[in-house]
Amino acid sequence: MRLFRDAGHLFRLAGLFAFGTLFILTIRSFLVPRTFGEYGHYRGAAIAEVAAHPARFAGHQTCETCHTDVAQTKAAGKHAQVNCEACHGPQAKHADDPSSVDPGKPDTAVLCVRCHEASAARPKDFPQVNAGDHSGGVPCQTCHQPHSPAIGSASAPASAAGGTK
Amino acid sequence: MNITRRQLLILLPAAAVAWESVLAGTPEAAPNYNMTDHWWSMLIDIPKCIGCGNCVRACQAENDVPDGFFRTWVERYHVTDWNLENPQVISPDGGKEGFPVAKEDAGKYFFVPKLCNHCADSPCTQVCPVGATFITPDGVVMVDQKYCLGCAYCVQACPYGCRYIHPTKKVADKCTLCYHRITKGLTTACCEACPTGARQLADLKNPKDPIHAFLKTHSVQVLKPQMATGAKVFYNALDGSVR
Amino acid sequence: MPGVEGFMYPNEVSLYWSVLIVLYPFITGLVAGAFILASLERVFRVEAVKPTYRLALLTALAFLIVAPLPLQLHLGHPERSYEMYMTPHRTSAMAMFGFVYLWYLMAVLVVEIWLDFRADIVALSQSTTGWKHWMYWAMTLGSANVSERALAIDERVGWVVTLIGIPSAFLLHGYVGFIFGSIKANPWWSSPLMPVVFIFSAMVSGIAAVMLLYMALMRLRKQPIDMRCVDTVASYLFYIFIVDFSLEMLDLIHRIYEADESFRSLDFMVHTRLYFSQIVLQILLGTLAPILLLFVAQVTKLSEPTRKKIYAVSGSLALVGILAMRWNVVIGGQLFSKSFLGYTTYKMALATREGLLVAIGLTLLPLLILAVLMKVLPPWPEKKHASIPEAVAAH
Structure with missing residues (x-):
C-alpha cells in the first residue's frame, strides 16, 4: 500500500499518457478519410478524382x-x-x-x-x-x-x- | 461540314456514348471499365522516335503541366565510338520544341522518350509517409493531390527523375498515364500525338494486346534494371549508354 | 540552363530539399548527442560529468522541440502534416520517424526531466505565488509527495527510463540517417553506414554543444568552470570523434576503391562544387583540426586557460564540421544528376520561407527555448552552489 502511495505521482503520469493516447485515437477516427484503405494504403476516392480530369485530345x-x-x-x-x-x-x-x-x-x-x-x-x-x-x-x-x-x-x-x- | 453536337449524338450512337463518358469524367460512367481487368504499361520503340517533341507538347496541353517541369520528355543521345560511359545528352526544354539540327555524322544519335515507368515495386510509393502516392489496382502510379504533404521524399526516391513538386499546387506531380483517358478506351495524349507510333500504350492483362507479340520478337529493356523497380515502360532497342 | 553543367533530367534542375533539411539532421543530432552525454552520468555513473547532466537534458529538450520545425516549414502543405500520425505508411522511413520522435520526446526526455526535477518542481510550487505557483502546481500533476521513498522510486524509474533512452537516442538519429541511407536512387546517400555515421556525428555535435554551453554559461554566471568535468567531456569528444572520423573515412575509401558507376560523377562533385564544404570545412577544419587540438590537450599537460581555449575552439570547429557534413549529405545529394551526366547548383534564398534568415532563426531558437527552460527549471539551483567547491577540491 505504501508503494501505491509513494508512486502515486507515477500513476498520475501514466493516466495522463493514457488520456493522451485515447484522445489521439479518438481524433484519428474522425480525421482519416472515409475511403482510405479501400484498395490499399491510400484514399480510394483519389483514383476517381484523377480519372475526372477533362480530356483535351478527342482521339x-x-x-x-x-x-x-x-x-x-x-x-x-x-x-x-x-x-x-x-x-x-x-x-x-x-x-x-x-x-x-x-x-x-x-x-x-x-x-x-x-x-x-x-x-x-x-x-x-x-x-x-x-x-x-x-x-x-x-x-x-x-x-x-x-x-x-x-x-x-x-x-x-x-x-x-x-x-x- | 456543319454538325452540331446533337446531330453527332444522333448520327453516331456508339462513338457518342464513349465520348459522353469522356466528357463526364467519371470512371463509373465509362462503360464496363473494371480496374482489376487491366495492368497498364507502355512500349517505346526507340528506332521510330524522330525527336519532334509532339508527345511533350501533347502532355503539357492535356495535363496542364507547368512550364519547366515534365511528365514526359525526350532526350537526345550522341554516342561516339565505343564511349558508352560518356554519352552527350541534351534535352532542351524537355524536347518540347524539338532539337537543334545535328550536322556532325560521327558516332550514333538516337532519341529516348522518358516518362514515369509506373513501377510495380515503386520506390516512390514506398517512401510516401502518408499514403498520398500509390499504385492503382490497374497498375498506374498516381498522386492524391488532396492528401499529399509536399515533402518531396518521393521526388528524391525516384531513380528516373520523373517527379516534381508542382510550383503552385505545392504537391508532388507526375505522369498519370492519362488515367482519365485510358479508363475510357482512349490512348494517352502522348501516344495519340506521336506521329510515328514510337509510343504505344499497352495493357499487359489483355491477351489480345499487340505488346505480347512485340515482346516475344524484340530485344526489350527497361531503364535502370539494376534498380529492380519493376518498371513497366519497355524500350525496344535501348542502347547501353542510356541512363 | 543557368547553373547546370552537363545533362540533368529536366525535373532535377531545381533542388527539392533546401537548407532547412540541412538543419533538421543537425538539430536532431544535437538532441541525440546531448542525451547520450547525459545518460553517461546516469547509467554508467561517471561522476565527473555530473555538472553537465541537467544542462544536457534541457539542451536536448530545447533542440528536440525545434527539430520538427524545419521539416514543417519546408512542406508544401504544412497543414496536412497531421496525416503522418493519422495514416502512417509502414514502409516509409519518414512516417516511422514521426513515431520515434514522439516516443523520444514524450516517453523518454520529458519523463526523465520530470522525474529528475520533480523535487525542485514541488519546492518551487510551494515557494512561488500567482501564475508561477499554478504553473509549477500543474507540473507536479497535483502530487507533492517528495518523501524519501517516493524519490527513491523516482531514481529507480529514472534509471530505467535512461536505460531505454540510450537505444531510443540511437534510434532517433539512426532513423534520420536511414531516411537518407535507404534511398537506392541516390548513390551519394544509399549506404548502410549512413545511420551509423549519423549517430556518431550526432554524438560529436551534441557533446561539443553541451561542453560549449556549459563553459559559456559558467562564464555568464561568473562561476568557476569545473575543469575535471570539462576535461572528461573533452576526452569523450575526442574518442567519439575518432570513431566518427574512421567511419566517414571507411565510407570514403570504400567508395573510391569500388569506384562504381556513380563514382566519377561524385568524385567530380567533391572536387568542384563541394570542395569548400566537404574538403575544407568538413574534413580539414571541422574534423582533423579539432581532433588534433583535442589530441594535444590529451597527451600534454597544458595550463587551465590554454585547455579552456582549446576546448572552446575545437568544440566550435566540431559544430561547424558537423553542420558542413549535414550540408554535404543533403545538398550534395541533390547537386548531381541521377543520370550521372551533369550537375546543378543550389542557390540559397535569403528571406523566403526556406531561406537563410529562417535557417538562422531556427538555429538560434533552441538557445532561446533553453534560456526559458533554464528559468523555469534551473539546472544548478542556488542552494547547490555549496557543492561546487567539492568539485573544485577534486583537482
Whole structure:
C-alpha cells in the first residue's frame, strides 16, 4: 500500500499518457478519410478524382466519325499512321461543339519541318529534307497534300489546302 | 461540314456514348471499365522516335503541366565510338520544341522518350509517409493531390527523375498515364500525338494486346534494371549508354 | 540552363530539399548527442560529468522541440502534416520517424526531466505565488509527495527510463540517417553506414554543444568552470570523434576503391562544387583540426586557460564540421544528376520561407527555448552552489 502511495505521482503520469493516447485515437477516427484503405494504403476516392480530369485530345476515333473523307484519304497515304491531333493539336472542344469551335489550320512552314527537317540525329530511314534547299521557301503544301503527302497521290494538292470544309 | 453536337449524338450512337463518358469524367460512367481487368504499361520503340517533341507538347496541353517541369520528355543521345560511359545528352526544354539540327555524322544519335515507368515495386510509393502516392489496382502510379504533404521524399526516391513538386499546387506531380483517358478506351495524349507510333500504350492483362507479340520478337529493356523497380515502360532497342 | 553543367533530367534542375533539411539532421543530432552525454552520468555513473547532466537534458529538450520545425516549414502543405500520425505508411522511413520522435520526446526526455526535477518542481510550487505557483502546481500533476521513498522510486524509474533512452537516442538519429541511407536512387546517400555515421556525428555535435554551453554559461554566471568535468567531456569528444572520423573515412575509401558507376560523377562533385564544404570545412577544419587540438590537450599537460581555449575552439570547429557534413549529405545529394551526366547548383534564398534568415532563426531558437527552460527549471539551483567547491577540491 505504501508503494501505491509513494508512486502515486507515477500513476498520475501514466493516466495522463493514457488520456493522451485515447484522445489521439479518438481524433484519428474522425480525421482519416472515409475511403482510405479501400484498395490499399491510400484514399480510394483519389483514383476517381484523377480519372475526372477533362480530356483535351478527342482521339482520332472521334475525329473520324465526322471527317470520314479525310480519314479515307489519310488511310491510303504515307501519313496513315499519323493521328489527326498530332498535327491539328488537341481538339476535344471542337469535337464537343463542332460548329462553334473552329480548329483553324496548322502552319505547314512550322509543322512539316518539326518531323522532316534533315538531321543526323533522326533515324536514317525516316524521310527528311533540308527544307531551305528542298523548296527554296515555297510552302510545303504547294506540292504535298498533308493528308497524303506523296506527290501524285490520290488527292491533288489544291484540295489539300482547303481541307474538308 | 456543319454538325452540331446533337446531330453527332444522333448520327453516331456508339462513338457518342464513349465520348459522353469522356466528357463526364467519371470512371463509373465509362462503360464496363473494371480496374482489376487491366495492368497498364507502355512500349517505346526507340528506332521510330524522330525527336519532334509532339508527345511533350501533347502532355503539357492535356495535363496542364507547368512550364519547366515534365511528365514526359525526350532526350537526345550522341554516342561516339565505343564511349558508352560518356554519352552527350541534351534535352532542351524537355524536347518540347524539338532539337537543334545535328550536322556532325560521327558516332550514333538516337532519341529516348522518358516518362514515369509506373513501377510495380515503386520506390516512390514506398517512401510516401502518408499514403498520398500509390499504385492503382490497374497498375498506374498516381498522386492524391488532396492528401499529399509536399515533402518531396518521393521526388528524391525516384531513380528516373520523373517527379516534381508542382510550383503552385505545392504537391508532388507526375505522369498519370492519362488515367482519365485510358479508363475510357482512349490512348494517352502522348501516344495519340506521336506521329510515328514510337509510343504505344499497352495493357499487359489483355491477351489480345499487340505488346505480347512485340515482346516475344524484340530485344526489350527497361531503364535502370539494376534498380529492380519493376518498371513497366519497355524500350525496344535501348542502347547501353542510356541512363 | 543557368547553373547546370552537363545533362540533368529536366525535373532535377531545381533542388527539392533546401537548407532547412540541412538543419533538421543537425538539430536532431544535437538532441541525440546531448542525451547520450547525459545518460553517461546516469547509467554508467561517471561522476565527473555530473555538472553537465541537467544542462544536457534541457539542451536536448530545447533542440528536440525545434527539430520538427524545419521539416514543417519546408512542406508544401504544412497543414496536412497531421496525416503522418493519422495514416502512417509502414514502409516509409519518414512516417516511422514521426513515431520515434514522439516516443523520444514524450516517453523518454520529458519523463526523465520530470522525474529528475520533480523535487525542485514541488519546492518551487510551494515557494512561488500567482501564475508561477499554478504553473509549477500543474507540473507536479497535483502530487507533492517528495518523501524519501517516493524519490527513491523516482531514481529507480529514472534509471530505467535512461536505460531505454540510450537505444531510443540511437534510434532517433539512426532513423534520420536511414531516411537518407535507404534511398537506392541516390548513390551519394544509399549506404548502410549512413545511420551509423549519423549517430556518431550526432554524438560529436551534441557533446561539443553541451561542453560549449556549459563553459559559456559558467562564464555568464561568473562561476568557476569545473575543469575535471570539462576535461572528461573533452576526452569523450575526442574518442567519439575518432570513431566518427574512421567511419566517414571507411565510407570514403570504400567508395573510391569500388569506384562504381556513380563514382566519377561524385568524385567530380567533391572536387568542384563541394570542395569548400566537404574538403575544407568538413574534413580539414571541422574534423582533423579539432581532433588534433583535442589530441594535444590529451597527451600534454597544458595550463587551465590554454585547455579552456582549446576546448572552446575545437568544440566550435566540431559544430561547424558537423553542420558542413549535414550540408554535404543533403545538398550534395541533390547537386548531381541521377543520370550521372551533369550537375546543378543550389542557390540559397535569403528571406523566403526556406531561406537563410529562417535557417538562422531556427538555429538560434533552441538557445532561446533553453534560456526559458533554464528559468523555469534551473539546472544548478542556488542552494547547490555549496557543492561546487567539492568539485573544485577534486583537482
